[in-house]
Amino acid sequence: MSKKVRNHTITRVFLVLAGSLLAAGSANAAWELNMPVGVTDVSQKVFDLHMLIFWVCVVIAVGVFGAMIYCLVAFRKSKGAVPATFSHSTTAEIVWTIVPVLILVALAVPAAQTLVEIEDTRDTEMTVKITGYQWKWQYEYVGEDVSFYSNLAAGSNRTRQLRSGIDPFQEDNYLLDVDRPLVVPADTKIRYLITSNDVLHAWWMPDFAVKKDAIPGFINEGWFKVNKPGIYRGQCAELCGKDHGFMPVVVEVLPKEEFVAWLAAEQGGEALASATINQ
């Protein structure tokens, strides 16, 4: 293939790939190219910011790579090109310093605005406390006397054993399923507190654009407000030892009334359990 045809093909493939990234990520699909839009206002903003930076990079890339490819094609010694002798231009240096700075300022404004919104933990309606363990999560509903551990689901745990011989493709939500998910209400600004019992972990929920480190001896804080009921899946995102890849994060978001009922059942169930034990 001649260099010209090859460069043209490369450009076309690049544009196709770039164009396909217009589509938002859809959860758990194979061949997924992009980040999920998610189910919170914040995750939508984060996605939009990500796409903005991406497209700015694409435009700059087209310009810069275009100039490079043009050089490779038009200024070949084999085609008789005679080299020019110029070796500097103060004007060029000033322009290609100032213009990038202006582009960066334009990008920094929405980025800073989104960051300020993410860090605003005022006016939350409930609090959950998340504790990372080697290798599971513990969820506690602060003030509600409900807490439990969340372990990798038994099916995934069997399948993931070294040379288990079990096909992961036959396991639903392989490595993304737990025995007890965190259950929260939709349309509620929920504060989460996060810490660890042993080493660093991190709680990552891509559909909420939430990722926060769990640090032993310290409590981190954040919030999320989910617009759409459903089951959402993420993973631990800080290396925490041998089973770092095997402590998923699953959140079940219920409509408000269903959540109230669920919580009451949990509280009742636990009161009943402790009453039975005390007999």
Added chain:
Amino acid sequence: MSATTTHDEHHHDDHGPAKGIMRWITTTNHKDIGTLYLFFALAMLFVGGAMSLVIRAELFQPGLQFVQPGFFNQMTTMHALIMVFGMIMPAFVGFANWMVPMMIGAPDMALPRLNNWSFWILPFAGTMLLSTLFMEGGGPASGWTLYPPLVLQTGNALPFAIFSVHLLGISSIMGAINIIVTIMNMRAPGMSLLKMPLFVWTWLITAYLLIAVMPVLAGGVTMLLTDGFFGTSFFQAAGGGDPVLFQHIFWFFGHPEVYIIILPAFGIVSQIIPTFSRKPLFGHDSMVYATASIAFLSFIVWAHHMFTVGMPLAGQLFFMLSTMLIAVPTGVKVFNWTATMWRGSLSFETPMLFALAFLFLFTIGGFSGLMLAIAPADFQYHDSYFVVAHFHYVLVPGALFGAIAGAYFWLPKWTGHMYNETLGKVHFWLSAIFVNLTFFPQHFVGLAGMPRRIPDYATQFADFNAISSVGAFGFGFSQLLLVYIVIQCVRGGEKATAQVWEGADGLEWTVPSPAPYHTFEEAPTVR
């Protein structure tokens, strides 16, 4: 130190170097030491590379087929430690040793015996580090970043891993001192600082970065040692400390470290592109200032590796903005390289092919870096394969291709023979295609939600992981061709002229090929 010739030095010239293994153990000659560093780095490329193939073999399909998760973590940790401290840094020190004295018209490095010791620490430290894989509890499995508290769960290997990091750091610091003293004191008359070639400038700046930050890493790992064995609590809340303190200390070293890795590659590419464009480097002084700006900025961005630790808003904003700012001088360099080619007269020998691939693919790594700088977006990217894709783009088709380009560029000067150009081109195309096959899909799985440092993954990530693994094996085996080409070139080949390349310019191209054992015993005058 005067460079005047004496009767004795003429006498040594007639003898040439000593014979046998003692030559290599006791040499104080910058060319010999450069060769030692380069062969050491080449060997470490395959050691670290083998570990990456263990990783990619396990990640070829979902499910665990080959290794236990604990061993997998040892592989990811050691792969990075070997590649960073055992491969890429020694490779560039090897280039510095060979080329800096010749480029400034000096007869050798300022501190030749220190130079010998700087090298010989490396095989010792590297062996110690690798031996930890066989110790009780296995090698460190905490990632190369060695975060506590996890790293304190390492078995008997911990003190040995820390000691080897100390030794590797000492080697770098001594080498850096040598480079600064050489460049500041031994330039030929007429070579003012701004007349120095870019490769010398980038190494001068890199050497200052090394001296500034390697001691910080040493301090940090020493605190790990005392926390682990001597009852301190630097990184434990129960004793009044904080695990995040380690992260600050590590990344205060770690971020300048990545510029330490890339700046010499920038320098090499700045020598190669003008040569094969038959046109001077565009904006030489601007390139110097841009490099210095990058070095300065590299000190004030470190916490962009820590956006999710729970940093106050003001901190996140500061580090986001300072990190975005680094894009400016980096972009200036890319534009200047492009302007060098503009209206040049280009030819595409192997060094130029690798330098061009560097230009394209490092820039792609730069774009993903800009995306990572945006703190709210980073909450989705951090600790995912998107980060892995970013840094492998800047390290492999970035730094490593820069080093390979330099090897092809200077092999004729070192050996006196042209390497096999056809094989060189085959090596290039195999490397360029497979490196993209390996790392480009990692952007996608990272964005789709795959965390890093995991030995097994959810099934939706399977397809791109399979492609990445195929690419990794292809890339790894393609590097065997480089070994063949180098050895074949050392042993023979078409005779190389002094200038070697039509567009080559600089003091190093005025000495014969192969360069005599002692060059510039009498200082040249630079106009």
